[in-house]
Amino acid sequence: MKKLLITRVLPDANLDVAHARYDVTVRDTAVGLTVAEAAAALRDYDAILPTLGDQFGAEAFTGETRCGVLANFGVGYNHIDVDAAAKAGIAVSNTPDVVTDATADIGLTLILSTCRRTGEGERLVRADRWGGWGPTAMLGTHVTGKTVGIVGMGRIGQAVARRCHFGFEMPVKYFNRSQKKVDFPAEQVDTMAELMGACDIIVVTVPGGAANTHLINADAFAAMKPTGIFVNIARGDVVDEDALIAALQSGQIAGAGLDVFAKEPIVPDAFRAMENVVLLPHLGTAALEVRVAMGQMALDNIIAWDEGRPLPQAV
Template structure:
């Protein structure tokens, strides 16, 4: 029976399925593997089911390696150096498709919460500071009919676009590095700067890491409309976080809704102090049935590797 390491606790159904087939070690810890711990895991396990925060950097692959597959729990895998893994003979997979709708739903949650100042409103009520309804109290941004700009028109970007167009009658613009044909009314713009300047609400859905690191720069944030709303459901490293903080502090943009941060779980004090930001603890896929489906998909990739088949979700 092959040895499998799961680096963070998964739903019970996922753990039961793993135990039925493998000699399972569950690392029941809140934080991800360090580089040294990742290297040790690669030496001692046949298969690993890692997730966000596990540091499978190039340095983790420099020693002897027993592991044959990293079946990542999550669609994003910028915590894994895929090139180093391949060079070491380690296959890598992720869990796309099953996360699409849940992540898009969180995108809409952040759009509505940020535009309508829901976070501020809840804090006001909880603090017992609400003095009652008034015609000019906490006026926010009307969502219906606003132009949304999607950065990255993959599965999640298209799911957000559908919700915006069909649910809220929003014109959809998008920026994608390659030409993209989509099955909904949407217009592709040629540059990221053009998208930032034309949309009322920006939603970032690109993968993290690589060429996307820091793509939402101070310059791009500066191109946004005054009062524009910025939403990030991608990865924290896609955004220049200090530049975003500055744009929010000086009122250059109207607000932000963030489900991801540059150095999770650390969130800058400056962000937490701002009223015009909605902050979520990376809830994109946090629904039980979605997490169970992710666990099964990751396990299916391990089983495919074990049986000598092509990984269904290889990256």
């Protein structure tokens, strides 16, 4: 029986499937594998089901490897050096598609929460500091009809855009490095600066990784409207957090909604200190049905590898 390492606790339905077929070890911690632990896992296990925070960078692959497959739990796999894995003869997969709608829903949650100040309002009520309704109390940004800009028009970007267009009558603009056709009304613009300046709300949905590190920087925030709302449901390293903090503190932009951070679970104190920032603990795919589907997809890739078949979601 092959040895399988699962680096975080998965839903029971997934663990039942895994235990029925493999000699399974499950790490009972929310802390990702260090480089040394990742290297040891590659040496000691036939298959690994890793996720965000597990440090499978190039240095993890320099020693002896027994592992044949890294079936990542999650669509983003910037914590895995795919080239180094390939050189070591290790296949890598991820879990696209099943995360699209859930992540897009969190994007809409952050748009609404940031624009309508719902986090601030709830804190006011819970602290018993609400003085009652008034015509000018807790005024936020009306969402319907506002122009939304999508950075990265992949599956998730399109799902966010559809919700905005069909649900809130929002004109959609987007920036994508390559030409991208979509099946709903939307305008592709040529530059990031053009997108940032033309839209009321910006939503970032690009993959993480070196190519997109600090894609959203001080110049991008400088191009935004002072009434602009910024939302990130991509990866924390896509955004220069210091530049975002400066833009918020100076009033260069009006607010931000964040589900991801550069050094999770560490969140800069400056974000917590600002009422115009909505903070979520990486809830993008946090629905039981979605997490079970992700786990099953990862296991399906491991089983395919075990049976000598191509990985269905190879990256």
